[in-house]
Amino acid sequence: MFHLVFALPSLYVIGRTLWPLPWPSGVKLAAAIVVLLASQYHLYSRWSSGSVFAAEMPRSVIILFNWAFSALLLLALFQLLFDLGALVLLSVLGRSVAIAPGLRYALAAGALLLAAIGVHAAIRIPPLCEVVVEIADLPPAFEGYTMVQLTDLHLSRLFPGAWAEAVVGRTNALVPDLVVVTGDLIDGSVAARARDIAPLAHLRAADGVFVIPGNHEYFFDQQAWIRQFSRLGMTVLENSHAVLARGGARMVLAGVTDISASETGLPMPDLALALAGAPTNAPVILLDHQPQNARAAAANGVALQLSGHTHGGLVLGLGPVFALANGGFVSGRYDVQGMTLYVSNGTALWAGLALRLGVPSELTRIKLRRKAS
16 A cells, blocks of 8 residues: 555656657656656665665665655656646636646656755755743853754764765764754664664763663664664663753653554553652753653653654745644644743654655754843
8 A cells, every 4th residue: 555655746747747748658657657656766765675764775776766766756746747738728618728838847857856856955964053032030051052952863874884974074063062863763683784874973072971862773673773772872761861960960862762652562651650769850952852742741840851653844935744743733833831841853854755846954053041030
């Protein structure tokens, strides 16, 4: 069913864009086969690794497939918008609109160009994104405290060790007080990704490096990955917390598991458990991979929640679609019942759809300020 769904846009493009072109039947048939083959990138991923979430192919091949697959999706979208416009004209004016071959070529060229731009934007080393968050009752000792949030690294053949090393270098150059990694670090098994994730052992911050699992960790033996994160020197927060201290002042950093745990029988997110025993007079920063439970976090006194997962919606304008599955939260800062929620666009993204148009990746530096009374 998964692969059939991804074949539907290709069938639409073949029927509405390709077949009406004034080409010989043999040429159109050959082009249709190429389009169908491009649509099955995820099937090839399954063949290469046993999972649609890890394409164990050369990086150049993965980039090529992402370009072709993204262009196919964009062309299907362009054709759909044109067809909807034609239907409106037909219903209002009572006349049909024909698509000239030149317009079909233009739509295809535009899709190919935009896909190339979008794939390039998706796989680059992310630019720095500066965020200032005001927290009521922030202890003076934590004024100006800086955190770097990395999320959705999706280390894989597309985002290999060299890419991770560059991200680590940029992170360390910021000299943060704290580094937090909010899930989806990998795509693949520990054996397949050990070299790609190794650079994360070199992350440095005064108060350490903390990590929580995302949904993709549960696709690839989450418990094995948790042990690997610990071996790399990262502190794992699974429904638990740490107390950050500056002199006599304290701040709580809590982390929960991902809601995908329900599919594996592993512990579900439990904020009450994560905060059990935490100082009651200290502001709480919560790491939760998915943003959809932010309202519950706010109701439990969390001051700041950091999330990822949504990839910012991938394409400008698609945010409302992604919001449907994420509690209405997609990208950037939200005020949730007095709590600040920050949803990062992601340091990288899943190699199954590496496309960004108007929604840049980010390496996020967050500076804390005391909120004025």
